[in-house]
Amino acid sequence: MISFEIPEYVRQQNDQIRMVAESQMRPIARHYDEHEHERPTAFNEFMWQVMAMQQQMAAQRRAQREAEGAPRPKRPSTTNLRQLFMFEIMSWGDAALLLTIPMPGLGGAAIEAVGTPEQKERFLNHFYEGDMKWGAMAITEPGAGSDTANIQTTAAYDAETNEWVLNGEKIFITAGKMAGEMPGSFVVVWATVDKSAGRAGIKSFIVPAGTPGFTVAKVEHKLGIRASDTAALVFENCRIPYENILGSPEVQDATETRGFKGVMKTFDASRPVVAGGALGIARATIEFVKEKLDEAGVAIRYGLPRHKLTALERDFMDMEAQHKAAWLLTLRAVWMLDNERPNTLEAAMCKAKAGLAVTRITQKAVEMLGPMGYSRQWLVEKWMRDAKINDIYEGTGQINMLIVARRIFGYSSRELK
Numbered sequence: 273m274i275s276f277e278i279p280e281y282v283r284q285q286n287d288q289i290r291m292v293a294e295s296q297m298r299p300i301a302r303h304y305d306e307h308e309h310e311r312p313t314a315f316n317e318f319m320w321q322v323m324a325m326q327q328q329m330a331a332q333r334r335a336q337r338e339a340e341g342a343p344r345p346k347r348p349s350t351t352n353l354r355q356l357f358m359f360e361i362m363s364w365g366d367a368a369l370l371l372t373i374p375m376p377g378l379g380g381a382a383i384e385a386v387g388t389p390e391q392k393e394r395f396l397n398h399f400y401e402g403d404m405k406w407g408a409m410a411i412t413e414p415g416a417g418s419d420t421a422n423i424q425t426t427a428a429y430d431a432e433t434n435e436w437v438l439n440g441e442k443i444f445i446t447a448g449k450m451a452g453e454m455p456g457s458f459v460v461v462w463a464t465v466d467k468s469a470g471r472a473g474i475k476s477f478i479v480p481a482g483t484p485g486f487t488v489a490k491v492e493h494k495l496g497i498r499a500s501d502t503a504a505l506v507f508e509n510c511r512i513p514y515e516n517i518l519g520s521p522e523v524q525d526a527t528e529t530r531g532f533k534g535v536m537k538t539f540d541a542s543r544p545v546v547a548g549g550a551l552g553i554a555r556a557t558i559e560f561v562k563e564k565l566d567e568a569g570v571a572i573r574y575g576l577p578r579h580k581l582t583a584l585e586r587d588f589m590d591m592e593a594q595h596k597a598a599w600l601l602t603l604r605a606v607w608m609l610d611n612e613r614p615n616t617l618e619a620a621m622c623k624a625k626a627g628l629a630v631t632r633i634t635q636k637a638v639e640m641l642g643p644m645g646y647s648r649q650w651l652v653e654k655w656m657r658d659a660k661i662n663d664i665y666e667g668t669g670q671i672n673m674l675i676v677a678r679r680i681f682g683y684s685s686r687e688l689k
């Protein structure tokens with residue numbers, strides 16, 4: 273049965289993350305919003321040390337267990353639950369700074385989901401050793417956003433050198449600049465090995481930073497999450513080793529989409545995490561509005577019939593209800609993932625709901641707080657700008673709702689577009 277009980281060790285981890293969000297992120301959030309493209313180096317270095325220490329301690333625990341011949345402790349996996357909380361709490365601290373943290377990111381999630389043990393060893397197991405590194409995931413192109421099956425970037429196999437040769441352009445890639453330029457970093461790139469095969473020809477490839485033919489073409493100026501670098505990447509005869517393909521190089525016939533489905537599986541893990549990030553902003557906003565209402569002596573009268581409430585009370589309760597509903601959907605999607613149950617429907621559902629909820633909650637907060645809500649003195653206007661991206665990346669709200677509809681009514685992507 274699904275359980276919303278949070279294990280004690282996850283609570284303890286959350287307390288530590290909360291301290292980081294409060295002391296290291298909130299105080300610098302406005303500065304990096306106003307200084308787009310300035311790197312939060314001190315914060316990144318601090319986080320790198322924390323993550324390196326955690327990876328080291330986990331490796332030590334594993335080694336000790338193996339030396340003692342002790343079995344792995346028997347408890348349900350909480351890997352995705354912990355990841356969800358990390359994103360929620362850090363996003364409460366600052367959603368943009370969270371995206372600057374040196375980590376494998378969505379590229380790492382793809383390797384984790386479909387990579388071979390050798391690829392995991394090469395790109396993930398020693399990630400936090402040495403200098404800071406970043407990972408990124410590059411799917412979107414000038415002519416392929418929601419319609420991922422229309423990807424034009426090509427990966428041609430060169431039998432003479434046993435390499436893949438990539439050609440194409442990717443746009444709006446989160447952490448693309450750091451992942452493309454910092455030694456040891458990597459980008460997971462979606463490309464087609466056979467355009468005539470449609471979806472079945474689309475595969476993903478790990479491209480290490482600094483590979484000749486791989487360049488960061490530009491960094492975007494944005495409405496929100498301005499501390500996060502969002503870059504355009506170009507691949508011109510970019511050669512990578514054969515072993516850098518994720519999953520099988522086989523192309524099934526055009527009606528077979530197993531390979532494509534394999535890469536799409538990454539979204540089942542990443543969408544709930546993005547939903548968690550959205551809900552961190554939503555919680556920050558609700559808490560802030562509550563604080564301001566308390567200061568103004570306005571109490572929310574829970575329990576009264578709706579028609580007896582003031583408009584403000586109704587609006588505030590709606591914000592809380594939207595937040596709670598999205599959070600429960602997200603917990604369900606993550607619980608299913610940790611318990612190895614297929615969750616494509618639930619992942620799309622929670623992402624669609626959380627993206628919409630955070631957009632509405634932050635807009636309503638700006639509205640409720642009057643001119644001060646719109647002022648740069650408070651962070652609410654920034655949260656409203658930061659919120660919208662959660663309804664765009666990892667599948668827009670419309671696309672996620674389309675997935676939900678297909679899954680519920682049993683339509684294929686060809687039948688319901």
Ligand SMILES: Cc1cc2nc3c(=O)[nH]c(=O)nc-3n(C[C@H](O)[C@H](O)[C@H](O)COP(=O)(O)OP(=O)(O)OC[C@H]3O[C@@H](n4cnc5c(N)ncnc54)[C@H](O)[C@@H]3O)c2cc1C
Binds near residue numbers: 494
């Ligand atoms: C800040 C930022 C960071 C990003 N980071 C990454 C990243 O790290 N990696 C990456 O690969 N991409 C990234 N993206 C790209 C993002 O995933 C795409 O913008 C998104 O998938 C939408 O694609 P598009 O922009 O081409 O819009 P389009 O697909 O052109 O859609 C435009 C509008 O039409 C709607 N629409 C499209 N098709 C349908 C349909 N069938 N039914 C109903 N409505 C539809 C969409 O919902 C949207 O509202 C990022 C984007 C931004 C802005």
